[in-house]
Amino acid sequence: MNVKEQLTLVVKASRKLNLVSEEKINKVLLDVAEAAIQNTALILQENAKDLNRMDPTDPKYDRLMLTADRIKGIASDINNVATLPSPLGRILSKTTRPNGLQITKTSVPFGVIGIIFEARPNVTFDVFSLCLKSGNACVLKGGSDANDSNVAIVKVIHEVLRKHDLDENSLALLPIDRESTAELLHAHGLVDLIIPRGSQSLINFVRENSSIPVIETGAGICHTYFDESGDIAKGKEIVYNAKTRRPGVCNSLDCLVVHENRLNDLPLLTELLPQSNVIIYADEKAFTALDGKYPSELLEHATEESFGTEFLDYKMAVKTVADLDEALDHIATFSSKHSEAIVSEDQETLEIFRKSVDAAAVYCNVSTAFTDGAQFGLGAEIGISTQKLHARGPMALEELTSYKWIVDGDGQIRPK
Template identity: 60%
Template sequence: MADYIHIFKKVKSATRKLMAADDAVIKETLASLVKITLTEVPFILSENNKDLSLMDIHDPKYDRLKLTEERIKSICGELSQVQNLPSPLDRVLDEKHLSNGLFIKKITVPLGILGVIYEARPNVTFDVFALALKSGNGLILKGGSDADHSNRAIMSLIHRALKENGLPEDAFQLLPPDRLATKALLEAVGYVDVIIPRGSQGLIDFVRQNSKVPVIETGAGIVHTFFDESADLEKGKAIIFNAKTRRPSVCNSLDCLIIHEKRLPDLQELIENLLQHGVKIYADETSFHFLKPHPLIVKANTTHFGTEFLSLQMSIKTVSTLEGALEHISQYSSKHSEAIISEDQKNIAYFLKSVDAAAVYANASTAFTDGNQFGLGAEIGISTQKLHARGPMALNELTSYKWVIKGDGQIRN
């Protein structure tokens, strides 16, 4: 553990220097990282292929692990977005003059040092670094062994960009992908200000149960879409198909279609394009009898509800009322993203008000739950809790605040 404490001390010392960095230098560093990354695409892909060669192509994590030239260019686009966003630091949230002559100001400041634990998601290495740098936070990354070659390649490029621009490389560290490193990070009280897990529900539960450092939960998405009695069939087909198939391995993808019983005659048409795309359907007893026999359609059991599939699988639940849909969501939701497809404005308003989730949609795909799509630049994750931050965690969510008080010799009676 002494080796890790040494690393944590280096990060803490370097982060103090980072806080003094001018935003113009931070912008130039992110611009440098984009240039270096685009030049080093073959190197990144070569290292990523080493990781891919060790993973089963049918593993749901394979798609999240895989980098392509197109995906790297998209990542660089997000880095440029973050680069050009206004600095979230030193914003005045409140200020006042007191009757005793004191001037009090409330301003935004970095959280401090972020510890991020994540699985087979090498894009997170880029995204989290950009957000941490732009918000003045130090960063300790703990990636999974599945993506270790990719993560180390990316971190080497990050350190090059920092060095080119005179910023402290020690403020940004990647730990080894072993359990001892995880244990050290979770127990880094006094060195790390917050732990943010990115990954499966199992990872999030483990971090929450074992961390001595405050935790912000992100990631796990058990996502529902309710096809209401008044829903437009063509809208529904497009929205459901996009929410399920765009990237089935990510947390905003659809897991359960809830359908009003009066629309069951439309169910076959509603899911036909899903079947053609290879989506396996777990239909409840009622909906099963409205579907034509198909190898990809089976009867659901209790395990198929409240499951984050992260693959081309989806369950169907039949309800007789809007309240029935809300009750099902309340029981099984992870409070990530939920949607209604409806033409009834009263039902839409009631759904949006009643559902307890970080993002609630009407007549749109849950695939939009993403910091970049919300115009926030890259994100550090989707927070599903209510303390400090909720939904896409971008720059503003990586700050806290402090009170600055100026006086002229005042003392308190």
């Protein structure tokens, strides 16, 4: 079967999903969560094959790796999605016109959503659960790095779909070759939306080559500004958490911006980072403040490339600024509009930061690690949108719907 034939079957499956009850959808999701747990050994066995092909020092290694605990977390997220209200059939507006027409604006699925992603096999479960709950069929195009894991996960999901007499083409996994990517990006009339999840280079490629609407997700160049009034105890924990919790994900800290009047506190602000062997690329003022107080083998001079880089690793830049305005200018120049944070005790400064920073998520005295659909109470997520059209920030059920107008009447015709 070629890609076009496969996509044609997905379209047919998507039309059937519109007729499936919410009760049945929820039951399928609960069974998929249970099947994920029951098939942990199989999934980890196939995941190990993928891991064996990747260098453990590769920043993508952590994203690729599944564990029994991570599968339990994935199953928990799927269960959460099953408990959420359906985003379908919501009445967004309703009016009765003078001629008696009743016009209702109601939420509906997109139809078929294509996801292109790299070494993150958890995406397969996340995407399926959100797409099924929102009435969408989904087409997955994973990379070669995670292929064995993805094939195993899709097999588990397909078994559950067949058990419930649902069309297994509601979830399709395309071949890993580049030709399949090209066909997906130009599948007019078969795919309604493309969502890339992965590196900036992947996102750029999809945006520049797709003739189907794209929602950009993922790339995060995240800053934390430590203000002149910042609390050092809060700041130290926030910086450490944002940088080291999972450095290979898009909400991890890439650049610490420090008010010059707090440079003497910079060694305290960064004192936890050597526990995780975090390399700091510091500008001249910050380097001087850290020299002799931060492990020399982990301290380097910043270059132009140090700023505006998504490290996805135990690495971080430090930029010194004279005031809030300079901090805002630096963030505006280098941000990917994903997640930005400030540590400050001054309410006026916090309010200016909230209003001035252009990002999907703005944090005040909080780690950027919370940019996550589950943490926002959305269940799982299909990605973090860094654009402004249609969706922004964690994309979950509501963001996977469009709407249509239902017009009910009793024989009305429009006059000539």
